[in-house]
Amino acid sequence: MFAKTLLGASILASMTFFSSAVVAQTIGFSQIGSESGWRAAETTLTRQEAEKRGIDLKFADAQQKQENQIRAIRSFIAQGVDAILLAPVVATGWDAVLKEAQESDIPVVLLDRQVDSSDDLYLTAVGSDLHHEGVVAGEWLVGEVGDKECNVVELQGTTGSSPAIKRKAGFEEGIAGHDNIKIVRSQTGDFTRAKGKEVMESFLKAENGGKNICALYAHNDDMAVGAIQAIKEAGLKPGSDILVVSIDAVPDIFQAMAAGEANATVELTPNMAGPAFDALAAFMDGGTVPPKFIQTESKLYTQKDDPMKVYEEKKGLGY
Amino acid sequence: MNGTMRFLRRVAPQIATLAVVLLLIGFVFPGFFDLSFANGRLYGSPIDILNRGAPVALLAIGMTLVIATGGIDLSVGAVMAICGAIAASAITAGYGLPATLLMALGAGLACGLWNGVLVAVVGIQPIVATLILMVAGRGIAQLVTEGTILTFTNDGLAFLGSGNLLGLPTPVVIWLSMGALVTLLVRRTALGMLIEAVGVNRRASMLAGVNARLLLVTVYMVSGLCAAMAGIIVAADIRGADANNAGLFLELDAILAVVIGGNSLLGGGFSLVASLIGAIIIQSVNTGILVAGFPPEFNLVIKAVIVLVILVVQSPAIHGAGVLFSFARRSP
CATH class of the missing domain: 3.40.50.2300 (Response regulator)
Structure with a gap:
């Protein structure tokens, strides 16, 4: 009985050790806000996808304000997260903060919307066409x-x-x-x-x-x-x-x-985070650089x- | 007899404007005036105008009284969203139709009370006082619906938005009755005159013994009640409460309806009937643009131009020029 428990515990311990060694551990997510039902669903799915992969997701709701998003990203950088997901509220004004992330070697993935900054400042963008x-x-x-x-x-x-x-x-x-x-x-x-x-x-x-x-x-x-x-x-x-x-x-x-x-x-699809996490995992584990735009599936339902x-x-x- | 003449002279510009707008639409879209009777109600674009104009018409009733006191109520759009949200959540929570309506209308009265107290008791300027609820109200509505479109299937509530009564869509019957009721109330009693007195000079009317404070609070509560009815109709129409969009910018349409109705934003004399015709003029323009088939990029510009023309034609300066012109012709 004791041996069984010990065995179970050690398997569990090795699993957590193993998983934390392989995938990204902490990821910051700067969300625009909750202006629509779709965005609320995106937030829910991002949390679910992170949980599925054993990622510790740090969530920041910007309430539709860019300055809140910039502040959130700076705080993610200060906390030393492994990657940042950003759903940008507007297209312009991201150069400085994206450069800061780059200098700290933190890859940034854009979700759902694009930015006007040069595309070497972020790893990739996930979105629908x-x-x-x-x-x-x-x-x-x-x-x-x-x-x-x-x-x-x-x-x-x-x-x-x-x-x-x-x-x-x-x-x-x-x-x-x-x-x-x-x-x-x-x-x-x-x-x-x-x-x-x-x-x-x-x-x-x-x-x-x-x-x-x-x-x-x-x-x-x-x-x-x-x-x-x-x-x-x-x-x-x-x-x-x-x-x-x-x-x-x-x-x-x-x-x-x-x-x-x-x-x-x-x-x-509100599941923009799934492809983003996959791209990040491939990038961190094997160094596979994803394309600059990952298009999500536009699935037809009848x-x-x-x-x-x-x-x-x-x-x-x-x- | 004399009163009827005066009334007709008062609303003549609005009726003329409405006739011109309708004729223009009929010119662009020939089938416009076709009416038919099916499924126990009248069908046709003119009925659509009366039906779609219901929210703004209801808001215009309350807004006219508020503006007659020299105030303004910017919160009506947000109050619509709150009351629609409360109606939808109450009916989905299993309350009966009477309880649901009482709650939603009560919420509208409470919003009006809040505005009225801020204006009449605390003494904040109406535009600022009602701005508070205009901003906060939509947030309250979103809290009630939890940010989603709250749908319901209750046929009794839906009847208020899309049912038929006496051969007309229910919203038409509601706003016509409310308009008639309030008109009788203010014109068959001294109430209308007291409201006008407060609007012309609040201090003087108080000295003359008018309870201006109570009157102001009441007027804002009537506006809240009208907004609640409009909110219930809008939610019932789509069988769901859309906190983000219900009543959005309708406070501006309501103010515009009052202005097109020839009422002064400075307060004083007012005509409810003229405001209601104003609301129908606005909706005629909206519906006309839709049936005319212009590209949507033109919608707002066309609407703005028509409103501009209406207001310029009604302006005192133009009337003054007209009088001068007729004198000039007569003098030689």
Whole structure:
């Protein structure tokens, strides 16, 4: 009995010793804040991924302020962390603090957003390709309607924002060369449910009560959820009378898909930390220098992907 | 009879403006005035305007009274978010519909009480006093929803946002009744005159025996109540409380509605009906831009130009010039 306990204890001890010797031990994470559900999910997943790998994650919430992020990074450097993850709130003004990290030999990985600094100041950046997400959505629609005539209405994100510009251009690229698919109306829904619903109502009025509309493309799921309600209230069936494709893959759209009211969504994964930790481990263990941009997968979910199961998985992430 | 004439003369500029805006939209989008009756309610873009205009119309009712006292209430957008969040969280926590509504409306009254006490008792300038809740309120709403969009499935609550009553969408019935109720309350009693008196000269009205302090607190509470109703409607409409976006910048639309309604920001005489027409003018412009099919980059510029034209046409200087012009023609 005693021997067994001793054996177990020594295995445990050697395991902790082993693991702490191989992977990065302490990593600082400077997060922007919690301005959206997606970002809350990103924080939750970063913690989970760190725990899975036995990493001690030091978390700093910047509350949307760059000066807080710079202060957090300086404190990480002072604490002598092994690496730093940074989700930068703005693109400019990072040169000085990134140089300080470099001089202390601490690799920095950017999450989700880019900076304007020279790219030798950070190890790599992990992010999604907004343009590619639009392409995936467009290609899904092309595959779905085939050669049928299809009039698409588009709910854009906030006018001038980079997701709105890139997701629009990506979708147009996705449907390019298929003249049967036309975008007949395109308006901004400001990424919100309420505006998505209001704008969709006007689309329905303007396009013969919705009879001329074959598909809706929304730049985020929230607008699609609002638009789905508008379609229902107009007496049409979202998901069959009007196809609904959107981007982000937040939990609520999976409920709509399970109910047959939405058709497809392209995931903007909140798991940016997983690839970042993998790249860091490879860099620290074997000295493998990762590429300067690691693109996360833009996964397409449809009604066939057991939406209720995905909903249950995503629900707890803090979206 | 004389009163009716005076009333018509008062709201004539607003009605004329609304008619011009609607005609312009009808010109750009010919199917605009089509109305049909289906599923027990009227359908059509004009109904959409009345329906979508509900939050701003409700806010404009409270805002008109507040502005008539010489004050302003910047917190209404945030109060909408708070009350929507409270309604959504109460209904998902299993409280019944009456309890939920009482809590949400009570929260609106409490917010109004807070503003009213800061303005009337503590003596802080209204724009500063209500700025506090404007900033803090959205944070409170986010605390209630824990930063997420809090969705619910209760059909009773959703009915307030997307149901039909008497052949009209419920929000339309709500704001029309609230407008009628408050108008009767202030015009069939001396209340309206007392509010105007406080707005013109608070000190003089106090000396004349008006309980200005109580009146001010009440007016801010009415504004809070209107904001609560608007917040409940907005949350019920999308079956979820969106603390980040519900009522965002709507305080500005409400103030604009009051101004388009020809009411002075300095306080004094006011017309609720004109403010409500102002709210509908704003929503007509919004809906018109949506059905017209312009690229979204033009939305704000078009809206700004139309508002500018409306305000310039209504301005006293232009009226003065008009009078001069007619004199000049008559004099020779």
